[in-house]
Amino acid sequence: MDPHLLATFVAVARHGSFSAAAAELGYTQSAISQQIAALEADLGLVLLSRRPVEPTPAGARLLEHAGPLLLRLRAARADVLRAAAPPRHRLRLAATALAVNPVLAARLALARAEQPRLEVSLHIGDRARIGAMVAEGEADLGLADGIAAPSDPLRLPDTGPMTAAGVTEAALVVALPAGHPLAGRASLRLADLADARWLQTPLCPLERLRDLVGEGFRAGLDYQGDDVYTVVNLVAAGHGLTLLPVSALPGASAGPVRGVALAFPRLVHRVELLHGALPPGPAADLARVLSG
Structure with a gap:
């Protein structure tokens, strides 16, 4: 399978348009159509329906493989170039x-x-x-x-x-509004908070909490940014709880948000x-x- 054709297929599927993919990749629309046709001929399968332009079931399966395959190729190129490059400051x-x-x-x-x-x-x-x-x-x-x-x-x-190596591990705290009934506790169990409203954020994905504890952890608000100041303000306003490393809540004992130690399960910010x-x-x- 030609990686060049595979990259073209990914671009067309992402845009849902042959012309938009052509503009991104710097080809004519006709050239893009020929590349998709060549890939389909290689596999003997139709990968994209044309009206509208979207992956067929076979195309959807190929997309699942395409991202990791293309990433590994780019990674191999970068690794070879990095090994041959002179040291940089x-x-x-x-x-x-x-x-x-x-x-x-x-x-x-x-x-x-x-x-x-x-x-x-x-x-x-x-x-x-x-x-x-x-x-x-x-x-x-x-x-x-x-x-x-x-x-x-x-x-x-x-x-x-x-290489992926742990460099720090720190305690996690449950971030709650200062007026929350549990804010004065010395510690909390995560399972006891499964029915509470939580913030869905990239900093503390709720699917990770469900993996650790089980069902529950419904989202009170979905915030797709990564600004800690915004997260703390959302917690303070009652939009939901979250887990944060203790260093993210300096002076929390006197602020609008309290950080309560997590007693169980034993989890860290790594x-x-x-x-x-x-x-x-x-x-x-x-x-x-x-x-x-």
Whole structure:
């Protein structure tokens, strides 16, 4: 199967339009149609219905494979180029919103003190993209966070050969409005809160809580951003509860939101460092310092 044709198929399916895919990829509409026809001839199956333009059942199955396949190809290219590239002092660090906690911010400062020539640009993205950015060479290193049992690895999308190592683990707290009946508790069990309203956010996906505890955890509000300040304000206004690392609620005892310790199950806020093969140089030195 020609990866070039597969990429064209993904673009047409994403846009639902041959002309929009042609504009994105820089081809004529006729060329796009010929590429799709060639892919369908190779497989002996119709992959796209034409009016409207949408995947057939066979096309939908192919789409499930296409993303990971194309990502692995881009990752292989980036890995080979990275191995042959000379060391650079200007590095790109991709991170999720809660990954750069106080500990890692301090380690980053230490790395910059050790390497005066080091320049770091920090890019914040969602968990699903961090690994892909590192694999494809858009970032030299990645920091991803999530909720996990102590010492358990995070569940991250497969992006091919990559090192993923835990660098910090911190306590989680249940964030509640200051006036909530349970805000004065010393600790809370997650199962006892299954019937409460929760915020659905990328910082604390409710499907992860359901995996850990079971049914419940209905969304009071769906917020698809990753700004912690916004999340805290939504909790304070009563839109729902959430889990946050304790460092995300500094001085919460006197504010509009209370952070109550999570008694059971034992869960932590885990941050992992992601990177490909790193030859000796600034990137490897930065990875060493961030790893503690």
